Amino acid sequence: MGPVRRLLVAxxxxxxxxxxxAAAATPRIIGGEPAAPDQWGFAVALTTDYGSQFCxxxxxxxxxxxxxxxxxxxxxxxxxxVVGQPDLRQPSQGSEVVRMIxxxxxxxxxxxxxxNDLMLIRLRDPVAAPLVAxxxxxxxxxxxxxxxxxxxxxxxxxxxxxxxxxxVLRDTTVRVRSTDTCVADYGAGVFIPQDMVCxxxxxxxxxxxxxxxxxxxxxxxxxxxxxVVSWGTGCALxxxxxxxxxxxxxxxxxxxxxxxxxxxxxxxxxPADGTLEVEWAWTRPCDTAPEPDGYRVRVAExxxxxxxxxxxxxxxxxxxxxxxxxxVSVTALNGNGESTxxxxxxxxxxxxxxxxxxxxxxxxxxxxxxxVPPQVEALRLRSTATRGTRAILGPWxxxxxxGAARRLRIPVDGLPAEALRLRLEVExxxxxxxxxxxxxxxxxxxxxxxxxxxxxxAAVGRRVACEIGRWTGTRxxxxxxxxLRDGRAIRGATxxxxxxxxxxxGADLRCRVTxxxxxxxxxxxxxxxxxxx
Ligand code: ARG
Numbered sequence: 001m002g003p004v005r006r007l008l009v010a011x012x013x014x015x016x017x018x019x020x021x022a023a024a025a026t027p028r029i030i031g032g033e034p035a036a037p038d039q040w041g042f043a044v045a046l047t048t049d050y051g052s053q054f055c056x057x058x059x060x061x062x063x064x065x066x067x068x069x070x071x072x073x074x075x076x077x078x079x080x081x082v083v084g085q086p087d088l089r090q091p092s093q094g095s096e097v098v099r100m101i102x103x104x105x106x107x108x109x110x111x112x113x114x115x116n117d118l119m120l121i122r123l124r125d126p127v128a129a130p131l132v133a134x135x136x137x138x139x140x141x142x143x144x145x146x147x148x149x150x151x152x153x154x155x156x157x158x159x160x161x162x163x164x165x166x167x168v169l170r171d172t173t174v175r176v177r178s179t180d181t182c183v184a185d186y187g188a189g190v191f192i193p194q195d196m197v198c199x200x201x202x203x204x205x206x207x208x209x210x211x212x213x214x215x216x217x218x219x220x221x222x223x224x225x226x227x228v229v230s231w232g233t234g235c236a237l238x239x240x241x242x243x244x245x246x247x248x249x250x251x252x253x254x255x256x257x258x259x260x261x262x263x264x265x266x267x268x269x270x271p272a273d274g275t276l277e278v279e280w281a282w283t284r285p286c287d288t289a290p291e292p293d294g295y296r297v298r299v300a301e302x303x304x305x306x307x308x309x310x311x312x313x314x315x316x317x318x319x320x321x322x323x324x325x326x327x328v329s330v331t332a333l334n335g336n337g338e339s340t341x342x343x344x345x346x347x348x349x350x351x352x353x354x355x356x357x358x359x360x361x362x363x364x365x366x367x368x369x370x371x372v373p374p375q376v377e378a379l380r381l382r383s384t385a386t387r388g389t390r391a392i393l394g395p396w397x398x399x400x401x402x403g404a405a406r407r408l409r410i411p412v413d414g415l416p417a418e419a420l421r422l423r424l425e426v427e428x429x430x431x432x433x434x435x436x437x438x439x440x441x442x443x444x445x446x447x448x449x450x451x452x453x454x455x456x457x458a459a460v461g462r463r464v465a466c467e468i469g470r471w472t473g474t475r476x477x478x479x480x481x482x483x484l485r486d487g488r489a490i491r492g493a494t495x496x497x498x499x500x501x502x503x504x505x506g507a508d509l510r511c512r513v514t515x516x517x518x519x520x521x522x523x524x525x526x527x528x529x530x531x532x533x
Pocket of ligand 1: 112151207209210211212235
């Protein structure tokens with residue numbers, strides 16, 4: 001029977017059947033019809049390993065299914081994903097699931113109304129079925145969309161019960177409601193955030209078991225996944241639209257999880273004797289995109305491949321020939337594949353400049369030490385600190401290394417008080433070559449051990465001293481004192497000791513200590529001392 005004939009038969013049967021009373025089951029997804037298979041090739045059924053269907057989903061990549069977060073009901077090993085099979089009565093193995101990644105901000109704030117209700121399911125093997133493209137915008141209010149699933153085809157309002165689900169995929173149309181109308185419809189206690197969308201039409205809706213399934217716009221090559229079936233009160237109840245997770249709001253997380261990562265950035269290859277030290281950074285393209293699992297470094301000329309852990313972002317390539325140029329490329333990796341490569345060139349050299357030390361010298365300042373090989377006569381240098389993906393560059397300075405020590409100390413200013421990698425850039429004949437880098441530990445903020453105390457006899461005509469106590473924290477530490485009379489700083493009174501005069505009689509005297517180091521500034525004040533007459 002052709003689809004048109006079948007539809008006619010269904011219609012006739014429906015007409016022949018007695019009309020349902022108001023309390024009886026709302027007919028049929030709700031109000032839908034068997035879906036045209038060529039329209040829903042990307043729709044998948046989530047079933048238990050015994051073949052009982054409980055949710056739906058959409059194939060967004062050959063190995064990834066997008067579904068609802070609340071569809072995490074069974075362990076990966078106890079479920080199957082049935083792809084490309086609208087009729088679930090036909091026998092099928094279904095695809096095995098290796099991993100379920102629920103949206104990191106999935107939350108069931110109001111029972112039955114989950115937020116960020118999305119989950120990605122990784123299949124053991126890629127499947128050859130059509131993929132659905134993600135919509136990149138919220139659909140306009142009033143737009144008519146289509147939703148499909150194997151869920152209940154009826155809902156009984158009288159006892160809030162769901163009818164049997166459908167063995168064949170069914171679809172129906174729904175109209176996009178404005179969020180304001182939807183919030184007003186549902187009334188107090190239900191919040192519908194901007195990353196969800198409501199849709200309904202009289203007597204047409206998704207229902208229990210349709211969760212995770214696709215809400216789409218367009219047809220054929222134009223089809224776009226707009227939403228994921230999330231929740232609703234009852235099914236097709238007047239004034240209670242279906243609520244869907246909005247795909248366009250979550251593209252970052254979906255793409256970040258299902259596609260190869262973004263490429264590394266800011267690659268540098270610092271030369272040394274027969275080696276290149278390669279460093280790079282990686283920027284999160286958007287908040288919810290996961291980090292790569294690792295990186296792969298390749299040297300084009302030698303075929304060397306080095307795999308690097310995600311946290312390291314640095315590799316040393318050895319066994320290279322000095323004076324020869326090497327092309328080094330780095331890609332980021334995840335379970336979906338490799339990013340595009342980021343490439344740089346490096347020339348290993350004998351007697352390169354090597355940063356031998358890096359030390360904090362104060363708040364926001366550090367010093368790099370570099371040993372200068374004998375054959376180097378003069379240099380133009382600047383410091384570079386990398387903070388995340390940002391480089392903090394010092395000014396270029398001409399330096400003639402002092403002949404005897406062949407050692408230079410280069411000040412670096414304007415640093416944040418955090419762990420940094422520091423290197424120098426050396427200009428040689430118009431070419432800027434980075435040196436190997438040195439690490440600077442995160443400086444520790446000064447902290448007082450014991451107490452700030454006033455010692456001596458606090459009486460007019462006598463002198464008192466301010467003992468600062470013992471301080472920890474990254475050195476060097478700079479100490480400033482200020483004497484306070486009745487809680488107010490005494491102008492100019494910043495010495496280690498203070499002579500007391502008539503104006504101090506009866507006053508409360510305190511000593512305030514401010515200690516500044518590379519890790520920051522900390523203040524402490526002594527207990528008050530009353531000045532006797
Ligand atoms: N939460 C339901 C499920 O688990 C689907 C809800 C859709 N309801 C609706 N009225 N649109 O299958």
